[in-house]
Each structure stands twice: as structure tokens, then as C-alpha cells.
Amino acid sequence: MAPGAIESLSMSTTSSPGLPRRVRRAGPRSETRLKCVAAAPEARLCVEILGEHDTTGGVGVTGGVGAAGGARGVVLTGPEVTIGRGAGCSLVLPDPTVSEVHLVLRVEDGAIRVIDAGGRGGVWLDGVRVRDAYARPDAVVGLGRSRLRLRGVGDEGEAPSGPRSRLGGLLGVSPAMQRVFALLERAARTDATVLLEGETGTGKELAAQALHEESPRAGGVLQVVDCSALSATMIEDMLFGHVRGAFTGAIAEHPGGFEEADGGTLFLDEIGELPLELQPKLLRAIETRAICRLGSNVPRRVDVRIVAATNRSLAREVAEGRFRADLYYRLNVVRVELPPLRERPEDVQALVRHIEEGLPAASQARAPLSEDEVDLLSRRPWPGNVRELRNEVVRMHALGLHALETPTPTPTKAPAAWSAPRPGVAETGEDGEPVVDLSMGFRLARQQQLDAFERRFLAEALRRAHGNVSLAAQSIGVSRKLLHRAIARHALREVDP
Numbered sequence: 001m002a003p004g005a006i007e008s009l010s011m012s013t014t015s016s017p018g019l020p021r022r023v024r025r026a027g028p029r030s031e032t033r034l035k036c037v038a039a040a041p042e043a044r045l046c047v048e049i050l051g052e053h054d055t056t057g058g059v060g061v062t063g064g065v066g067a068a069g070g071a072r073g074v075v076l077t078g079p080e081v082t083i084g085r086g087a088g089c090s091l092v093l094p095d096p097t098v099s100e101v102h103l104v105l106r107v108e109d110g111a112i113r114v115i116d117a118g119g120r121g122g123v124w125l126d127g128v129r130v131r132d133a134y135a136r137p138d139a140v141v142g143l144g145r146s147r148l149r150l151r152g153v154g155d156e157g158e159a160p161s162g163p164r165s166r167l168g169g170l171l172g173v174s175p176a177m178q179r180v181f182a183l184l185e186r187a188a189r190t191d192a193t194v195l196l197e198g199e200t201g202t203g204k205e206l207a208a209q210a211l212h213e214e215s216p217r218a219g220g221v222l223q224v225v226d227c228s229a230l231s232a233t234m235i236e237d238m239l240f241g242h243v244r245g246a247f248t249g250a251i252a253e254h255p256g257g258f259e260e261a262d263g264g265t266l267f268l269d270e271i272g273e274l275p276l277e278l279q280p281k282l283l284r285a286i287e288t289r290a291i292c293r294l295g296s297n298v299p300r301r302v303d304v305r306i307v308a309a310t311n312r313s314l315a316r317e318v319a320e321g322r323f324r325a326d327l328y329y330r331l332n333v334v335r336v337e338l339p340p341l342r343e344r345p346e347d348v349q350a351l352v353r354h355i356e357e358g359l360p361a362a363s364q365a366r367a368p369l370s371e372d373e374v375d376l377l378s379r380r381p382w383p384g385n386v387r388e389l390r391n392e393v394v395r396m397h398a399l400g401l402h403a404l405e406t407p408t409p410t411p412t413k414a415p416a417a418w419s420a421p422r423p424g425v426a427e428t429g430e431d432g433e434p435v436v437d438l439s440m441g442f443r444l445a446r447q448q449q450l451d452a453f454e455r456r457f458l459a460e461a462l463r464r465a466h467g468n469v470s471l472a473a474q475s476i477g478v479s480r481k482l483l484h485r486a487i488a489r490h491a492l493r494e495v496d497p
């Protein structure tokens with residue numbers, strides 16, 4: 001189906017006690033929308049100068065810019081303005097700590113985009129250093145020793161407006177998240193199948209919830225089926241349900257996720273883990289919008305919108321033969337990639353404040369994190385993304401810790417020598433058992449343990465085979481091709497002394 005196309009479906013309704021694991025009903029809508037005003041070339045941008053300097057009379061404005069609101073308030077016109085010490089800037093600041101052209105403000109869709117033009121000391125938005133970020137209304141921008149309050153934009157004296165800083169439970173002020181919000185919003189209006197890709201903890205599940213809540217199906221059910229369940233039979237049962245007697249222990253009929261989601265949205269989480277043998281059956285169900293319960297040949301029509309998520313690259317899985325191409329194309333109608341947190345440090349502050357607001361008073365052993373602490377956190381690599389940030393903030397509050405007291409994790413992306421300890425991999429405790437680190441959550445911890453095990457295992461096999469891949473593969477019972485792929489994934493050298 002073409003991107004954005006509407007799938008037409010038929011309906012049947014069922015209800016079921018005892019939902020499968022991770023299948024649940026969506027909660028009430030919780031979002032507040034921010035108004036967006038369309039950009040106009042003559043858009044006006046109101047800036048209030050708050051600097052320590054006495055800029056009265058010293059503020060120079062050029063090119064369609066006029067003074068407004070007294071000596072310290074200026075209105076800048078045009079979709080893009082430059083700010084700095086240089087005479088050519090739209091707003092000239094006589095501050096020796098400011099660079100010639102320090103900052104660019106751009107009006108986009110009624111929002112103010114703040115771009116560091118390479119100014120000395122950088123650009124600070126609400127106390128967080130940014131390279132390129134959208135500002136909330138009334139945000140304060142710091143450059144050199146000067147500070148500016150962005151009063152908002154408008155053509156006819158409209159109220160200040162801003163970009164969407166959240167969609168459903170997803171928060172984000174960075175341009176990357178703004179693009180995600182725009183895509184999700186557009187996709188939500190259709191019945192098109194959506195594939196969400198992104199590292200663990202980047203908010204794929206929240207994105208699926210937002211898609212459902214923003215869609216015409218919001219009144220229906222959002223059903224989640226975790227395709228990484230332990231056995232293929234269990235996943236099959238969670239997807240398609242069963243009739244009485246279908247297998248030992250099937251003492252009653254049970255609808256699966258497809259039927260549970262009828263009239264609503266079916267969220268296939270961890271789709272990259274779906275066993276190969278189940279993939280043709282899922283493809284058929286998606287194509288025909290009909291399923292048969294396990295143990296039955298009677299097709300049942302279902303009216304569902306499909307959203308799938310994975311923290312793998314499905315295209316790569318297809319290339320490596322672990323995922324069927326036909327199912328991939330059926331799922332990849334609208335693809336939305338959730339960016340990792342390290343690529344959008346501008347979002348850390350909003351996320352920290354949001355997490356702090358949700359903390360129960362009893363678990364707050366310290367004051368809210370200071371701007372310096374938030375700045376420190378925004379420089380970390382966060383391999384577990386927002387989930388890891390949440391855990392860290394909760395931990396800091398619970399234990400009364402400060403950002404400097406908590407170790408900075410190493411990015412998982414950086415390939416370390418295979419013998420070096422991997423981040424998040426448990427060390428051995430006094431009892432010889434691995435020390436469990438709960439702070440990063442189950443999935444990430446499990447993944448990192450598995451990765452570490454695989455790496456050690458393969459490295460040892462290679463070492464014993466003196467780096468001969470064919471021999472190593474033979475000795476551990478895997479194909480040469482598979483071992484080559486694993487070597488590349490773990491950045492192991494094929495010939496190790």
C-alpha cells in the first residue's frame with residue numbers, strides 16, 4: 001500500500017478476560033496542544049534584552065527592524081534575524097563577550113528556532129547549551145554575558161505561540177523531535193501501517209500510543225503484543241488466540257491481539273524478534289484482515305490499524321535473511337525513526353523537569369536539579385536513552401545525589417577492545433554471581449548481558465582457532481557467514497594472537 005493510503009476494513013467485536021502479556025487498553029488522553037501559527041515572510045519577532053550591560057541606546061537594529069515596548073524591547077521583522085556585535089547584524093549588541101555574528105533566530109511555522117552561528121561561548125537556551133533548538137514562548141537565550149527573552153512571534157499582534165513541545169506522552173523541543181511529531185500527526189490521521197524504529201528507550205511505545213490517541217480510532221482499543229516472547233507458540237497465541245482444546249491447557253476459547261484490537265490499533269512491539277516461521281502468518285493476517293484462532297479453520301474478519309516497533313534496523317534484518325522482505329514492505333508504509341537522546345541534548349532539560357514533576361513527594365531527597373546539573377546530564381551519551389535518563393533522575397532524587405557524584409556512562413557505540421568490560425555488563429559480586437544493575441531497566445540490561453556473553457564466547461572461539469574463522473565457526477557449530485557477521489557486529493578482529 002502506498003504511504004498515507006487509507007486501508008478499508010470490516011469490523012467484528014469481541015471481548016476477552018485474561019489478556020495476553022503486554023496487551024492492554026489505552027488510557028485517557030492527557031495532552032495539551034500548543035497553538036501553531038503559519039510562518040509569514042513578514043513575521044515579527046519580539047525580543048526583550050535582559051543583559052547585565054546597559055544596552056539602552058546602545059542597541060542597534062537594522063533591516064526592517066523597529067523599536068517597540070521601550071528601550072529594551074525590540075521587534076525584529078523577517079523570517080530570519082542575526083544577532084551579534086557586528087554592525088551587519090539585525091540586532092547589534094554592544095557586548096564585548098558576544099561574537100560578530102553570534103546567533104540566528106528563525107521564525108518557522110510560528111515557532112522560534114535558535115541557531116548557534118558559531119559564537120564564542122556558545123548559545124544557551126533556558127540555561128542549556130544548544131546548537132539548534134526550538135524555543136518555548138518566553139524562553140531566555142544567553143550569548144556572551146547578554147541575555148534575551150524571546151517574547152514570541154506574530155503578524156497582527158497575535159499571542160506568542162510555539163512549536164509542539166509534546167505529542168501524547170512524548171516530549172521534545174529539538175528539531176529532530178519536531179519532525180517526529182509532524183510525521184506522527186500526519187500518519188495518525190490515516191489508517192496507514194506505521195513502522196517505528198529507534199534504539200531502546202527512545203519512546204517507540206509512547207509514539208504508538210500517541211498515534212492511536214491522535215487517530216480516528218482513539219475511541220477504540222490499543223492492543224500491545226510483544227513479539228519477543230519466549231516461544232513462537234506463545235506469540236502465535238497472543239496474536240491469533242485459540243479455541244478450546246487447541247493445545248494442552250487450552251481449556252477455554254481465547255481471542256488474540258488482532259481480535260482484541262478490533263476497531264482500534266494493534267501495536268506489534270519488538271517486531272524484529274518475530275520468529276521467521278510466524279512471519280508468513282502475520283503477513284497473511286495483515287493482507288487479508290482476517291485471522292484463524294489456533295485450532296480452528298474459521299476465518300474471522302478484523303478491523304485493525306497496525307503499528308509495529310523495533311530497535312533493530314528491519315532493512316538490515318531483511319538483508320541478513322532474518323526478516324521476510326514481503327512482511328517488511330507491508331509494515332514499512334510510513335517509517336518513523338525515533339532519534340537517540342545523545343543526538344538531541346536540547347531535550348534533556350524538558351525531560352528532566354517532566355520526570356521531576358512526576359516524582360512522588362516522598363521520593364524527593366533533594367531539590368530539583370540545578371541548570372548546571374542538567375547541563376552535565378545533557379552531555380552524557382545515554383545508551384539507554386530516555387529510559388536511562390528517567391532512571392538516573394529518579395535515582396538522584398531518591399538517594400539525594402548530585403550530577404557530579406554519578407559516574408558518566410561510556411557510549412555503547414564506541415567499539416571497545418573485546419577484552420575490555422562493556423558498559424552495563426555486571427561485574428562479579430562476592431558470591432561469584434554477576435552484580436545486577438537495576439538502573440537501566442530489564443530490556444537494556446538483558447541485551448547488554450547477551451551482547452557481552454556473545455562477544456566473550458566468540459572471542460574465545462577465535463582465540464582457540466588462532467583467528468581462523470572457518471575453524472572457529474566449526475568448533476562452535478555456526479556457519480562461517482554467521483560468525484563473520486558477529487565479528488563485524490562486535491568489532492572483533494578475525495585474527496587475534
Ligand SMILES: Nc1ncnc2c1ncn2[C@@H]1O[C@H](COP(=O)(O)OP(=O)(O)OP(=O)(O)O)[C@@H](O)[C@H]1O
Nearest residue numbers: 169170171200201202203204205206311386387443
Ligand atoms: N520523548 C519522550 N518524552 C517523555 N518520556 C519519554 C520519551 N521517550 C521515552 N520516554 C520514557 O522513557 C521510557 C521508555 O520509553 P518507551 O517504552 O516508549 O521506549 P521504547 O523505545 O519503546 O523502548 P524499548 O525499545 O526498550 O521497548 C518510558 O518511561 C517513557 O515514558
